[in-house]
Amino acid sequence: MSDPLGLIRSATSGASNPLAGGPRPAPGAPSFKDVLLKNIDEVNKLQQDATRAVEDLQAGRRNDVEGVMLATAKADTAFKALQAVRNRVMEAYDEIKQIRV
Amino acid sequence: MYGSLDISVSGLIAQRTRMQVIAANIANINTLEDAQGNYSPYLRRSVMFAPGDPAAKTQEGRELGVQVEQIKIEPEALTRRLMPGHPYADKDGYVMVPDINPVVEQLNAMEASRAYEANIAAAEAAKAMMSQALRLLA
Numbered sequence: 026m027s028d029p030l031g032l033i034r035s036a037t038s039g040a041s042n043p044l045a046g047g048p049r050p051a052p053g054a055p056s057f058k059d060v061l062l063k064n065i066d067e068v069n070k071l072q073q074d075a076t077r078a079v080e081d082l083q084a085g086r087r088n089d090v091e092g093v094m095l096a097t098a099k100a101d102t103a104f105k106a107l108q109a110v111r112n113r114v115m116e117a118y119d120e121i122k123q124i125r126v
Numbered sequence: 127m128y129g130s131l132d133i134s135v136s137g138l139i140a141q142r143t144r145m146q147v148i149a150a151n152i153a154n155i156n157t158l159e160d161a162q163g164n165y166s167p168y169l170r171r172s173v174m175f176a177p178g179d180p181a182a183k184t185q186e187g188r189e190l191g192v193q194v195e196q197i198k199i200e201p202e203a204l205t206r207r208l209m210p211g212h213p214y215a216d217k218d219g220y221v222m223v224p225d226i227n228p229v230v231e232q233l234n235a236m237e238a239s240r241a242y243e244a245n246i247a248a249a250e251a252a253k254a255m256m257s258q259a260l261r262l263l264a
Contacts, residue, residue, distance in 0.1 A: 089139055089142075091135045091138040091139055091142070092135065092139070094135070094249075095128075095131055095132065095135040098131060098249075098253055099128050099131070102127075102128075102253070102256050102257070102260070105257065105260050106260055106263070109260050109263035110263065112263075113263060
């Protein structure tokens with residue numbers, strides 16, 4: 026029985042198997058999951074900053090409308106960017122789902 | 127990415143502070159006493175700006191924004207006006223009153239309000255650029 030692609034794993038297949046694992050990030054660089062989660066955290070933080078800024082303005086704790094405007098603009102842009110990335114990822118996933126095995 | 131927004135907002139806050147000082151000058155044109163009732167005529171205030179806004183959250187805002195360095199009290203902004211019989215008149219009948227010209231203050235107010243609008247326009251342009259860039263993704 027021949028095994029040209031090495032699909033039948035042997036005990037020593039380890040690093041010599043070209044299909045092992047899948048794409049890996051460069052050593053030392055953060056993985057896509059880490060980057061994605063970190064950015065979601067930042068978007069969440071910006072949203073909370075904006076909400077708190079609006080509450081402070083209404084309660085009288087701060088009186089600069091411009092700062093509140095800046096915080097809400099930042100939160101809005103960050104959320105729209107996250108939405109755009111999510112749409113792209115969903116499109117890519119849909120295309121992959123269509124692949125007939 | 128938010129650097130230009132930060133810079134514009136620091137400009138907005140600075141121009142609003144300037145407007146407050148101008149309003150104070152106009153309101154105190156005839157103020158001759160201080161809060162305790164002593165003779166201390168109101169001295170015209172002016173705003174000094176400096177580059178860099180330490181309260182900004184981005185590096186560009188901290189370097190290129192604007193901050194109110196100090197609200198300077200001009201020490202010799204008094205003029206003599208002939209008001210004989212006034213309780214604070216000197217022996218010739220002159221009283222030292224604040225040297226504030228309402229026309230000059232109104233022009234400064236117009237300038238501050240135009241600068242405020244210009245900063246708003248810059249902030250809108252920055253926001254429009256960012257949302258157009260997002261359309262590349264979407």
